[in-house]
Amino acid sequence: MEIFGTLWSQFGSIMASIMFVYTIYERFFPPSLRIYLRKHTQIITNLFYPYIQITFPEFTGEKLHRSDAYASIQTYLSENSSKTAKRLKAEVVKDSQTPLVLSMDDNEEITDYFNGVKVWWYSHHTTPRTQSFSFYPASDEKRFLTVTFHRRHRDLITGTYIKHVLDEGKAISTRNRQLKLYTNNPSENWYGYKRSKWSHIVFEHPARFETLAMDPKKKEEIVKDLVKFKKGKEYYEKIGKAWKRGYLLYGPPGTGKSTMIAAMANFMNYDIYDLELTAVKENTELRKLLIETSGKSIIVIEDIDCSLDLTGQRKKKKAEEKEDEKDPVKKAKSEEEKGSKVTLSGLLNFIDGIWSACGGERIIIFTTNFVDKLDPALIRRGRMDKHIELSYCSFEAFRILAKNYLDVESHGLFPIIERKLGETDMTPADVAENLMPKSVDEDLDTCLRNLVESLDKAKEEAEKMKKKKAEEDEEAKKKAEEEEQEAKLKAEKEKEKEKEKEKEKEVNSNGESGGGVKENGHLH
Numbered sequence: 001m002e003i004f005g006t007l008w009s010q011f012g013s014i015m016a017s018i019m020f021v022y023t024i025y026e027r028f029f030p031p032s033l034r035i036y037l038r039k040h041t042q043i044i045t046n047l048f049y050p051y052i053q054i055t056f057p058e059f060t061g062e063k064l065h066r067s068d069a070y071a072s073i074q075t076y077l078s079e080n081s082s083k084t085a086k087r088l089k090a091e092v093v094k095d096s097q098t099p100l101v102l103s104m105d106d107n108e109e110i111t112d113y114f115n116g117v118k119v120w121w122y123s124h125h126t127t128p129r130t131q132s133f134s135f136y137p138a139s140d141e142k143r144f145l146t147v148t149f150h151r152r153h154r155d156l157i158t159g160t161y162i163k164h165v166l167d168e169g170k171a172i173s174t175r176n177r178q179l180k181l182y183t184n185n186p187s188e189n190w191y192g193y194k195r196s197k198w199s200h201i202v203f204e205h206p207a208r209f210e211t212l213a214m215d216p217k218k219k220e221e222i223v224k225d226l227v228k229f230k231k232g233k234e235y236y237e238k239i240g241k242a243w244k245r246g247y248l249l250y251g252p253p254g255t256g257k258s259t260m261i262a263a264m265a266n267f268m269n270y271d272i273y274d275l276e277l278t279a280v281k282e283n284t285e286l287r288k289l290l291i292e293t294s295g296k297s298i299i300v301i302e303d304i305d306c307s308l309d310l311t312g313q314r315k316k317k318k319a320e321e322k323e324d325e326k327d328p329v330k331k332a333k334s335e336e337e338k339g340s341k342v343t344l345s346g347l348l349n350f351i352d353g354i355w356s357a358c359g360g361e362r363i364i365i366f367t368t369n370f371v372d373k374l375d376p377a378l379i380r381r382g383r384m385d386k387h388i389e390l391s392y393c394s395f396e397a398f399r400i401l402a403k404n405y406l407d408v409e410s411h412g413l414f415p416i417i418e419r420k421l422g423e424t425d426m427t428p429a430d431v432a433e434n435l436m437p438k439s440v441d442e443d444l445d446t447c448l449r450n451l452v453e454s455l456d457k458a459k460e461e462a463e464k465m466k467k468k469k470a471e472e473d474e475e476a477k478k479k480a481e482e483e484e485q486e487a488k489l490k491a492e493k494e495k496e497k498e499k500e501k502e503k504e505k506e507v508n509s510n511g512e513s514g515g516g517v518k519e520n521g522h523l524h
């Protein structure tokens with residue numbers, strides 16, 4: 001006990017001396033002298049300090065872009081740190097293969113070994129000096145990961161180890177990757193505590209290319225195109241093109257456009273950024289959103305024809321605007337539309353401007369029900385590299401749906417269904433709905449018969465509609481002819497009237513001149 005007491009009092013006096021020296025140093029040495037001293041003591045320390053440090057910041061380029069290297073190292077360390085670090089940060093990830101993800105906490109150090117060489121990783125952050133007190137983390141807090149190693153291993157660490165860490169980190173995140181579905185936040189929420197341009201949820205959609213009902217040849221072509229894109233890093237570099245590809249998916253509602261996007265994301269193992277253009281106020285916001293998307297992602301703009309003033313839809317006539325004023329829902333909608341000033345050129349820049357090349361490995365998809373309404377500039381090849389039409393259900397597509405829904409590859413009713421599908425337009429969504437058993441009693445035969453009935457009904461409906469349309473057209477034609485006839489008669493009558501007026505004028509003027517003579521005659 002006595003020894004402890006002595007040690008404690010010695011420790012106390014050492015600390016007091018350090019404090020004393022420090023106070024003298026701070027108070028009596030001018031800043032310029034302090035900088036000079038620090039510089040020279042650092043040189044001396046460096047002479048004897050045999051370690052090298054490399055620091056990786058979380059954000060690069062003035063906080064524009066989250067560093068991929070930082071993310072990869074963090075993933076790599078997360079795998080190792082849970083075994084060695086004493087303080088860990090835990091994140092519960094729902095429905096993941098590893099629901100509890102552990103990573104090293106701030107100001108924590110862990111060691112790692114590579115080819116028998118020891119390195120130390122340290123995670124730290126800097127907080128800006130602010131006067132104000134806040135419960136929330138400062139928005140410009142900067143995080144770093146630093147690796148320290150002996151200078152004799154410099155070549156090994158900088159040449160091989162760092163690359164190993166980055167590759168391994170990438171591989172781990174690909175293995176554990178949970179696809180995410182992002183949507184853009186309104187710009188009012190971009191700053192402050194919840195500063196984030198995108199919100200996300202875990203993307204879990206069961207759609208796969210195998211279950212997608214469409215022409216098998218077309219499907220194979222799309223899959224090949226995607227594979228070529230995925231493996232195309234060197235190719236794109238060689239031809240000097242940004243590593244991205246645009247797809248335009250078009251077709252009637254319920255033909256599988258959104259389903260195909262989900263299948264693509266699952267196939268490519270890419271995140272989806274579902275961009276809601278009406279929530280984007282202007283072109284600069286669009287650019288900021290683009291910068292915050294990561295590589296290996298699909299950026300989707302659904303129903304592009306309704307999202308923007310690209311088809312002239314936004315240019316509402318005055319009368320229409322007045323009409324909107326009365327309806328509060330319409331009024332709010334039109335106010336919202338007025339709020340967004342994203343232009344066609346802004347969108348074109350978004351797709352293939354200089355900024356779009358940052359990051360790489362991105363797919364951009366537009367969907368529309370009305371391809372003819374779109375501005376040709378927007379969908380020209382090179383911008384939307386591949387135009388994919390999703391159409392009404394063919395027999396081949398039906399076979400896939402039958403396999404998915406009923407696990408059947410052939411049946412006596414198939415030839416009838418084939419014939420009827422050839423005669424009637426029915427979307428895969430409607431076919432699928434018919435194939436789904438409505439109750440536990442419905443067996444395969446009933447489901448297929450339901451479809452046959454629906455096809456018959458759809459055909460009847462289509463014929464009725466056709467007849468109705470023909471009648472309407474006929475009526476419209478008749479009306480137009482009658483109107484034309486009426487207009488002609490009116491024009492002729494007007495002409496007659498004009499002629500009569502002319503005549504009257506002539507008679508009057510003749511009468512007037514005759515009267516003058518008479519008058520003159522009478523006068524003379």
Ligand SMILES: Nc1ncnc2c1ncn2[C@@H]1O[C@H](COP(=O)(O)OP(=O)(O)OP(=O)(O)O)[C@@H](O)[C@H]1O
Nearest residue numbers: 211212213252253254255256257258259428429432
């Ligand atoms: N080609 C298809 N293959 C498999 N299922 C399909 C297909 N097309 C539609 N479906 C089914 O119909 C539903 C609706 O399809 P989806 O949402 O993909 O249509 P869409 O073309 O995006 O329609 P919209 O133009 O209205 O957005 C899906 O949930 C899916 O079950």
Ligand SMILES: [Mg+2]
Nearest residue numbers: 257258259302
């Ligand atoms: Mg859709």
